[in-house]
Amino acid sequence: MKGIRSRLVFYFGMILLLIVLLLEGLFYWAVHTYYFGTATEALETRSTTFTNFINKYATGYRLKDKARYILENVSSQEYAKIEVLDLNGKVILNSYGFQTGELVQTPDVMEAIRGQKGLFVGRTSESRERVIAVSNPLTFGSEYVGVLRYTISAEPFYQAVNRIALYGLGVGAGVVLLAFALSLLMAKRIVDPIEDLTNAAKQMAEGNFTARAPKRYDDEVGTLADTFNYMAAEIGKNEKLKNDFISSVSHELRTPLTSIKGWGETLISGGLEDPEETMLGLEVISKETDRLIGLVEELLDFSKFQSGEMKLTRELLDLREILDDVHVQFAIRAQEKQMEFQLALPSSPLTVMGDRNRLKQVFVNLLDNAFKFTPKGGTISVAAEASADKLTVTVTDSGEGIHPNDLPHVTEKFFKGSSKLSGSGLGLAICKEIIQLHTGRFLVNSKQGQGTSIMVELPCVCGSEENYSAG
Known part of the structure; x- marks a missing residue:
């Protein structure tokens, strides 16, 4: 029974079988008690009533005379066998008119000889027939002289x-079979x-996600x-993002490596004789080496965030x-790009408890993206302000x-969107993780064709004044 289905059917069936057997036993006991209790009570009533009648109205009769009396x-409707016995248990006369001389020493007779009413349910010593017998003492004056015994066959009971128990057993078997069928259905549903x-x-x-x-x-x-x-669905989504990321990173790695290899071979073949060409190649x-380093750092940072190993070195600093x-x-x-680059800061300190290098990494990444996606002659601005409980950049x-x-997904890992520009798709995701580690908020707002605004909120350590100076 290794399967859940077989165990459910077996255990449920066993429990129900035990319940049915217990109920069958109680039912058999109740029917047996009812039938034999009713028959015994009726026999005791008739025997006691008739014995009392004989003892009252035949007081002057000797035992043999009492037997004939x-x-x-005896009523012609009486179906019980009636016997008159002496104090030794010997049958003097029975209701069939025979003097059998049979010696009866069953418990009921013994009780009657001692002056008590006796009851016996069992088998006769001769025919082994099951009977119910009730015996009462017969008196002569104030003495016990014999026993009046009523006997009926218990076989019909x-x-x-x-027969009733067999009917009940059949019903119980049907219930058990039905229960097994229902347990199979229930097990199937589970x-x-x-x-x-x-x-x-x-x-x-x-691999089928x-x-x-x-x-x-x-x-x-x-x-x-x-x-x-x-x-x-989430695994499939992450698998797709992973594949896209691998494809993107492979391309991102290939491009600078190709440039480095190409210029390296050019410089080697040229023998470093042309200073201008040499400087251009080295630049x-x-x-391209810086690009590779940045990409590898992003991958390392992402790995740390995924494994929970990213630790902050917090200090009190002025943002x-x-x-x-x-x-x-x-x-x-x-x-170089002929762009207007503005910085607006308040005159009072922007004090936060944070990791200097990680916060700088966030703003470097944000400005790098801004320069990357802003055309020549555009405008980029950085503005900071403080309120009672937070700093906003x-x-x-x-x-x-x-x-x-793309806007709802730009901070998701590996997401690059519809832009054709290079990148790993990890920059904004890492920035958001760093800000969240500082218990801050990272919000992105953008309108296509009009620019992008990214807001960083950090908990403020102290208040500040609303005086600004342009940089």
Whole structure:
């Protein structure tokens, strides 16, 4: 019985079988008690009544005379066998008119000899017939002189009780069979959805992430099927994102490596004789190497976030210092692209408890994206403000913006959207993770063709004034 189905049928059937057997036993006992109780009570009533009558109205008769008197006054409708016995248990006379001389020493007779009413239910010593016997003492004056015994056959009662018990047993067997059938149906209703889940799980293990488990019933197993299907959809989605990411990263790695290899071979073949060509090649190699380093760092950061190993080195710092640093870092790039690059900071400190390097990584990434997606001659601005409980830094550009269909997903891992520009699809996801580790909020707003605005909110350590200076 390794399967759930067989165990359910077996255990449910065994429980029901035990219940039916117990009820059958109680039913047999009740019927037996009713039949024999009724017969015994009626026999005791008649025997006691007639014995009292004889003892009252035949007080002057000796035992033999009493026996004849008894037989003369027995009703013609009496179906019980009546016997008169002496104090030794010997039959003096019976209702058939015979003096058998048979010696009867059953418990009922012994009780009557001692002056008590006796009852016996058992088999006779000669024919082994099952009988019910009631014995009462006969008196002469104040002395016990004999026994008046009423006997009826118990065989018809046993036959009736057994016949009813057989009927009950048949009904019980039918109930058990019906219960087994219902247990099979119930087990099927439970096991079939589980088998569907098992088959779907096997298909997923073989790489078929489109496999789904049908929801048969609106119950706990149905809820499990819904949960499994949701998990399968998420796994399929992540698998697609992973494949897209691998494809994207492969392309991103191939491009700088191709440039580095090409210029390396050019410089080697040229023998470093042309200084201008040599400097150009080295600049390309340096830039492409930086791209590779940035991509690898993003992958490492993502791995740390996924494994929960990203740790922050918190310190009390002024956010204005970080924003000044990144402004200086991107100033030359703004000049090269002839772009207007603005920085607006308050005069009072923007104090936060955070990781300096990770926060700088966030704003460097945001500005890198802004420069990447903003055309020549565009505008990029960084503005910071403080309120009683939070600091808000907004990075705004006048670039191409984000497509409405892509906007809800731009902070998801591996997502690149419809843009054709290079990138791993991890930058904004990592930025959001870092800000959330600082218990802050990361919000992206954009209109296609009008630019993008990204707002970073961080908990403020202290208040600040609303005085701003332009940078």
